[in-house]
Amino acid sequence: MSHPVVTGLGCVSPFGIGMARLRAGLTSGRPSEPPLVFDSAGYRVQGVLHARDVGLDPRNRSFPERLAELAFAEAVERAGIAPEALAPCGLALASTSSGWHLPDETLRPGRTLPPDSDTLTLSKSGPALRIVEKWGLEGPHVTLSSACASSTAAIAWAAERIALGDAPVMAVGAVDVVTEVVFAGFHSMRLLNATGTRPFATDRQGFVLSEGAAFLVLEDAEHARARGAQVLATVAGWGASSDAAHITTPDAAGITRSLRAAVQDAAYVPEDIEVYHAHGTASRTSDAAEAAAVAAALRPSGGRVRVTATKSSLGHTEGAAGLFSAVAAVDAIECGRLPPVVGVTEPAAAFSAVALTAASDAVAPTAPALVHASGFGGVNCSVVLDRPGRAPSRRRTRRCRVVVRIAVRADGEGPALLVPLADDALGASAPSDKGDATALERAMKEHFARTPGADRVTRLLGAAASAALAGLGHEDAAAACRGGLLTGTAFGSQANHARMWEAIRTGGGRHVDPLDFARSTFNVPASQCSSAFGIKGRVEAFLGPTAGVEALLSAADDIASGRAEVLLAAGYDAPENRLWRAEDDDDVPAGATLLAVGTAENAPISSVLEIVGSRRLSPSARGRTHAAVLDAVRDLGGSGGAAEVWVDPAGLEADAVDRLRTALDVPVRLLAAASGAASPLDCHLRAGAHLVRAGLDSVTVVTTARHAPGAVVRYGRYDGV
């Protein structure tokens, strides 16, 4: 039975390189220091925690990838996997700040780079792509950036790849570095503390900004057993939610939903959770919401749960925070000692369910452990870790058939339009009023009017979501709100970052508007839509030109494995958010393309497009991708094979299409997606519409792009049988 276990871990932290330094540092902490990468003299708060003894100055342009590589190498070595045996391994990497360490190159709009420029260093996906290239990883690949919940989300994504049999081994990591944009942003929100982080204390006053990289190696339990690997912990389950409330004030009910979903996924009851590894930012409102959620989700009948919080010693490592908590949790399970909450002995009186871990609590149980992270926008993801040998209660498979219920395209030029998929009669039309389109649109407009952060991509995504929910009808729209909204974007809302950097450059960091910071994280457009429509399920932001397709595949997996009945998946982008471009990059059209996917069982007869199967491809590298495409197309072919194969060859070798045509005995048609994450989904819909109109049984669509993972998706006609 496939289930994910942890066989390796590694990190680089403010305590130095490696787990031994982290373990020691988590019991003692260390003083903060002035930042080396900018001058903090003009701010109210000066201190940060830099990663230490890395052998590279934090000002070096390769600093983030260096941190990631060191942590990855330690984790893989600990797992006992030889570098030459890493090809089947996939990679999920979370980052929020990579690239922003070079603000004059990444955050000043309008730069055009020569074709041979090293763009990876400027990109949030850069550290992941370097690792893939250096170690030759050929498994499933993703970069996530869902604010400070990014890295628990990365663990969840990687655990799904193992549980669903997509890969035998997954490296999952996170890297974030101290940058002035992030420092000034948190400073403007009055969340920074100069000297220490005191989670859940009565006198808590924010956190010390920190940096580092952390990695886990997840592995199929059977694969680990077969090679004689030492299992360090079991990934027992995960859950995710969106607050659907305020953009920056966490909501106890939203966090509660995430914690409950993780506990239920692990098939535990709340009281089974022995230790809670808190997000614990020491913010007044965030800790209060989290403590209330802990009480509601983990001790509903009263009593206290043991809580620890790595930020008390480590500071806040931004998007990497959840992975540092997870690494600490696995290390605690292995060594039998919990890291304490440094500097805080008693929680605030109101936090009645919180029992803070003291240095003297060495014998406290270390598992089952629940690791939680929350982020701006109200995004939450929680992971349950347990001892080795803890078998899952049920097997996870792709057991449900998945159909595209509805597809919508918004470009801001008029109302969002349904994309014709069911039959010609539908045409490209405005959505029906089945789900009360007018009311939804009004709710969205009113919400966005109250939310000053609603920028163009948020409004495009909102228009598409509103039309899709209206078209789904009340019952399925409600199911979609329970399911969630997964998004892909190449450029996010980076115009907000540009404004922040402009404010820093021209007036100093104290001129940064916290609204720009709040709306700058990559999940915020989806999170704001979740607030507008009451979407309380999973909200996620995948990054890169093919990330919209990854959103679709992740949504399809959630449906297929029974996590949700209906989910929304979208790709979006707009030109103002691409702050630099390579000389040969195309223009970015503004647009959002959104698909609602759901189980076939309850689908209306008009849902004729079925997602029959899919394969994820590693980012193109070293001229081997066409072979991977060919394998995937054949693997997905089934007994009859696809009637046609549609290929976007942007990430393939020059002769790849010719080689595919020679190797495949079916028509191979060419696709050419525009820049941005919406267009590849449009390509899928074009192929799907052709399948329906031409009466074909199936079409396989191949999406590739430069410096991005690819996907092969086989669509079929769903006829209700």
Add this chain to the structure above:
Amino acid sequence: MNESVQTSLVQLLRKHSEEIEARDIGPADVLGDLGIDSLSLLSLAVDLENTFGISIDDADLYGVRTVEDLEALLLGLRNGD
């Protein structure tokens, strides 16, 4: 009340909330009722600091509930309290 401070404050309040464009603002008005939520207040604080050349402590800002509270805080800081 210092009139120039009051005028600047009202202008900034209007900038930070669409809800108060069409209405008068009185000293007893609660900021939340004017559409100034916790995030908008932080954004307003950045503008106030830069407009008046002052530095507002976190604790003082958290104590602000009404327009009057904000005026008192500003005048106190400008007078070197």
